[in-house]
Amino acid sequence: MDEEPIVRIEGVTKTFGSMYAVDDISLQIYRGEFFSLLGSSGCGKTTLLRMLAGFETPTQGRIYIDGKDITDVPPYRRPINMMFQSYALFPHMSVIDNIAFGLKQEGMPADACKERVDEMLDLVQISALGKRKPHQLSGGQRQRVALARSLAKHPRILLLDEPLGALDKKLRERTQFELVNIQERLGITFIVVTHDQEEAMTMSSRVALMREGRIEQIDTPRMIYEFPRSRYAASFFGSINLLHGVVDSQDEECINVLSDEAGGMLRVNYSHPIAIGTDVTVAVRPEKLRLITAGTDEPNTVEGVIEEIAYLGDVSIYHVDLASGKRIQFTQSNTQALAEQPLDWGQTVTLTWQSQAAGVLTE
Amino acid sequence: MSRLQRSINWGRLGIAALPWFWLGLFFVLPFLYVLKISLAEPQLAQPPYMDLVREFEDGIMTLVVNFGNYQLLLEDSLYINALMGSLKVAAVSTFFAVLIGYPMAYAIARAPSHWRLPLLMLIILPFWTSFLIRVYAWIGILKNNGLLNQFLMWTGLIDAPIDILYTQTAVYIGIVYSYLPFIVLPLYATLVRLDQSLLEAAADLGCPPLKQFLLITLPLSLPGLIAGSMLVFIPVMGEFVIPDLLGGPNTLMLGKLMWTEFFANKDWPLASALAAVLLVVLIIPFVLLRHMEQRSEEAE
Numbered sequence: 291m292d293e294e295p296i297v298r299i300e301g302v303t304k305t306f307g308s309m310y311a312v313d314d315i316s317l318q319i320y321r322g323e324f325f326s327l328l329g330s331s332g333c334g335k336t337t338l339l340r341m342l343a344g345f346e347t348p349t350q351g352r353i354y355i356d357g358k359d360i361t362d363v364p365p366y367r368r369p370i371n372m373m374f375q376s377y378a379l380f381p382h383m384s385v386i387d388n389i390a391f392g393l394k395q396e397g398m399p400a401d402a403c404k405e406r407v408d409e410m411l412d413l414v415q416i417s418a419l420g421k422r423k424p425h426q427l428s429g430g431q432r433q434r435v436a437l438a439r440s441l442a443k444h445p446r447i448l449l450l451d452e453p454l455g456a457l458d459k460k461l462r463e464r465t466q467f468e469l470v471n472i473q474e475r476l477g478i479t480f481i482v483v484t485h486d487q488e489e490a491m492t493m494s495s496r497v498a499l500m501r502e503g504r505i506e507q508i509d510t511p512r513m514i515y516e517f518p519r520s521r522y523a524a525s526f527f528g529s530i531n532l533l534h535g536v537v538d539s540q541d542e543e544c545i546n547v548l549s550d551e552a553g554g555m556l557r558v559n560y561s562h563p564i565a566i567g568t569d570v571t572v573a574v575r576p577e578k579l580r581l582i583t584a585g586t587d588e589p590n591t592v593e594g595v596i597e598e599i600a601y602l603g604d605v606s607i608y609h610v611d612l613a614s615g616k617r618i619q620f621t622q623s624n625t626q627a628l629a630e631q632p633l634d635w636g637q638t639v640t641l642t643w644q645s646q647a648a649g650v651l652t653e
Numbered sequence: 654m655s656r657l658q659r660s661i662n663w664g665r666l667g668i669a670a671l672p673w674f675w676l677g678l679f680f681v682l683p684f685l686y687v688l689k690i691s692l693a694e695p696q697l698a699q700p701p702y703m704d705l706v707r708e709f710e711d712g713i714m715t716l717v718v719n720f721g722n723y724q725l726l727l728e729d730s731l732y733i734n735a736l737m738g739s740l741k742v743a744a745v746s747t748f749f750a751v752l753i754g755y756p757m758a759y760a761i762a763r764a765p766s767h768w769r770l771p772l773l774m775l776i777i778l779p780f781w782t783s784f785l786i787r788v789y790a791w792i793g794i795l796k797n798n799g800l801l802n803q804f805l806m807w808t809g810l811i812d813a814p815i816d817i818l819y820t821q822t823a824v825y826i827g828i829v830y831s832y833l834p835f836i837v838l839p840l841y842a843t844l845v846r847l848d849q850s851l852l853e854a855a856a857d858l859g860c861p862p863l864k865q866f867l868l869i870t871l872p873l874s875l876p877g878l879i880a881g882s883m884l885v886f887i888p889v890m891g892e893f894v895i896p897d898l899l900g901g902p903n904t905l906m907l908g909k910l911m912w913t914e915f916f917a918n919k920d921w922p923l924a925s926a927l928a929a930v931l932l933v934v935l936i937i938p939f940v941l942l943r944h945m946e947q948r949s950e951e952a953e
Binding site for chain 1: 848850851853854855856857858859860861864868869872873
């Protein structure tokens with residue numbers, strides 16, 4: 291991506307007393323992206339978002355928008371709008387007045403303002419609620435008003451702080467797709483703070499996984515899921531099997547890892563140079579594991595006993611104890627409704643996976 | 654079961670009736686008594702007014718109602734002027750109390766949370782000493798060779814002491830000082846609950862700080878502002894001690910006048926009529942306010 295990023299964060303640090311909320315973060319966000327800042331609470335994602343909005347000033351570092359340094363620009367002069375986690379709707383104003391608030395601040399004429407408000411009400415499908423006050427709305431409706439208000443000025447960048455956090459599960463799933471649709475339709479760059487990895491996966495074009503004020507990994511959801519760069523990143527998204535071992539040999543595409551935990555040789559795609567004898571962790575997702583009939587000397591084969599079965603409807607999760615005592619998981623789709631359970635407790639199974647289905651963690 | 658329910662209902666009824674009983678016993682009854690006196694004729698006796706129901710020589714019980722006191726209140730400009738004087742003092746005092754009290758309440762509400770309690774204590778603490786002593790202290794400050802004049806002369810701002818004590822200014826100073834907490838506390842209570850993210854949202858939508866105050870903070874603090882203003886305005890309307898101690902002969906207020914009628918002129922009926930008029934004057938804004946509140950609730 292050679293184009294000028296719409297947001298450039300350079301070496302930004304924010305301390306509160308002796309606590310580093312954000313610790314030397316640099317990242318770039320491009321036009322039209324749906325970018326997620328993901329992490330558990332206290333990882334600094336909200337502080338970073340608040341610095342973008344202008345509510346916090348970085349202790350160090352600069353923030354550029356469209357190439358312009360806005361680090362010291364007050365929030366009311368930034369071409370950015372934000373949707374607050376609490377929605378922060380003005381309780382003494384009607385839905386219409388809430389949405390029109392930002393437009394009136396920039397002195398938009400009344401008829402243009404009305405037109406824009408109608409457009410926004412339409413966009414979030416609450417046209418009938420314009421005259422209501424916030425306390426007369428349901429949680430989902432308030433969320434829509436907040437979204438409409440933050441979009442009304444057609445900002446180039448919209449910041450969303452846990453936009454779906456206060457909704458129940460069903461509504462959350464539906465709203466996820468709506469958010470993505472609106473973002474695509476308006477072409478606005480969305481920067482979303484969320485602690486929900488599923489939400490980040492579904493909506494984002496790229497995800498920055500944060501941990502203790504630093505960025506653990508920035509990538510597309512798919513790359514982070516399939517090729518996590520650290521144990522933290524690996525375990526943050528879904529479940530993963532981690533098998534320790536020592537690099538035994540390396541050829542053009544792959545390394546071979548001797549793993550006592552797996553009870554044999556593991557073969558993984560890895561093209562970077564790595565010293566023989568390095569301690570590594572091979573990471574493989576439960577759904578990449580395949581059942582085979584026993585008795586093969588191929589690498590990436592493990593044998594164990596099924597200890598637990600969790601039936602989730604669409605899939606079942608099997609917990610398997612290997613000879614080394616290491617417990618791993620694998621999943622199977624339940625393709626038939628009442629088919630005889632092919633696998634049962636105490637059954638010995640042999641599992642395998644392809645060398646490109648696993649990742650190598652060196653940390 | 655039904656017996657238990659009945660006893661609960663009685664209990665509830667009792668609790669609901671208690672404030673009404675209280676209001677009746679300590680407000681409505683005494684006020685009716687005042688009203689009765691206001692309709693009587695004064696006499697030089699003990700008590701200094703005549704009964705409304707009297708037996709004349711012909712032995713017939715007659716109800717004698719005297720509206721003369723009210724008529725006098727309307728006709729003699731002294732009383733109208735006193736009412737206007739009280740209204741003016743109450744309005745101006747409330748205005749200055751808001752002007753000084755709002756920033757104080759705002760500052761305390763915005764202070765770091767561990768500072769708020771000590772700051773509130775500073776507002777309340779003087780009220781642990783006697784009201785009279787505090788008003789007397791102002792005499793010491795405001796008199797011609799008092800602290801204020803000495804200070805002003807020491808700074809060279811004035812060459813000769815200025816007359817403050819026994820003027821209207823002194824009354825305003827005394828009243829605003831005395832009633833300040835009544836406006837600071839309710840305002841603080843509403844301001845401290847104000848969601849800060851609302852101001853951030855306003856800023857985010859392009860609203861600079863001063864406008865944020867006018868469009869968000871001020872309208873949302875209106876309930877506290879109105880409550881505080883009433884807590885100042887209403888008692889100041891009948892205030893007697895401060896104008897008497899700090900004010901001059903020109904200070905004309907209902908409270909002072911009532912005291913004069915009651916104790917100096919021994920005209921209980923006229924004083925009672927004054928008290929009744931004051932109550933009506935004070936109830937009007939209250940009723941209007943309730944009406945407005947109800948209307949805005951209905952509008953929502």
